[in-house]
Amino acid sequence: MGRVALIGAGTMGAGIAQICAVAGNDVALFDVDSATLAKAFASTEFSLGKFVSKGRLTQAYADDALARIVPADSITTAAMGADIVIEAVVERLDVKQAILAEAKEATGPNTIFGTNTSQLSVTAIGSALGAASNRIVGMHFFNPPALMPLVELVAGLDTSDETLAWAEAFATGLGKETVICRKDSPGFLTSRISAIVRLECLRMLEEELASPADIDKALKLGLNFPMGPLELGDFNGLDTYLHALEGLERSFGERYRPTTTLKNLVAAGRLGRKTGHGIYRYDEAGKRVEEDRDA
């Protein structure tokens, strides 16, 4: 098994570190925020415990997996000797570029660079690697990484076939299924689709066709969505969703234009579960308390 450097230990980074370790890799985990890094170890231990209680891992295996993840105190320390550096930091091009450029300096000529971006250009992120831009690959995991079966692989303009093949074998080794988006296109396959579905739900809400709860229920019970797109928007943050739509609108034009209601919700600070109010309203424990008909 190999060595993985995981940069960013938030929601996605912690989960990706966990599945890499469970698959037998040694993982060096770094986050610029030490509290987040500590929290990642606690949440990984909790998540592994759930696998043990369901009989899917033994306690000894889970303990070994947790021990294979070590905290790193810098990007350089994390990246040294890594077969693959995966970045899962904030969705900002400049931050991702700076991290990969720094990591490259600490790695050898064969290290692969994976980015977990949801919709930014893999080519633009990889440009920070200079002559090594043939070793960038989009590795889009889904939340929560330990449970979601797919990794969407994305080829940047310079990504070599060898890099893509390496990433595919690596993801398969993590027990994941893969799809390959062969052209670096905003939103790839999945984010592009999910954005348009959520946007259409928001449009129906704006047209007052139905309550938010009924729109969500229609998609869950009629179309087999595990979660309604509106409740998912509240869950992930409506600001995040607006930001994603604005990016897709810049690339694809009007069909991704955010609705006025969404802009107003964000302007009013109704960001979803994290602020206690979005399309729905939540109590302090994050439980939905009522249906909002005025969204």
Ligand SMILES: NC(=O)c1ccc[n+]([C@@H]2O[C@H](COP(=O)([O-])OP(=O)(O)OC[C@H]3O[C@@H](n4cnc5c(N)ncnc54)[C@H](O)[C@@H]3O)[C@@H](O)[C@H]2O)c1
């Ligand atoms: N949350 C999701 O559902 C989801 C799904 C797929 C992909 N993604 C993508 O994964 C990436 C991370 O998303 P997330 O939800 O885990 O975000 P998050 O906010 O939970 O975590 C991001 C982490 O990056 C860290 N960070 C910021 N700057 C850093 C730096 N310079 N060096 C090291 N760490 C730094 C932050 O401290 C934070 O802990 C984003 O690109 C996002 O688009 C998110």
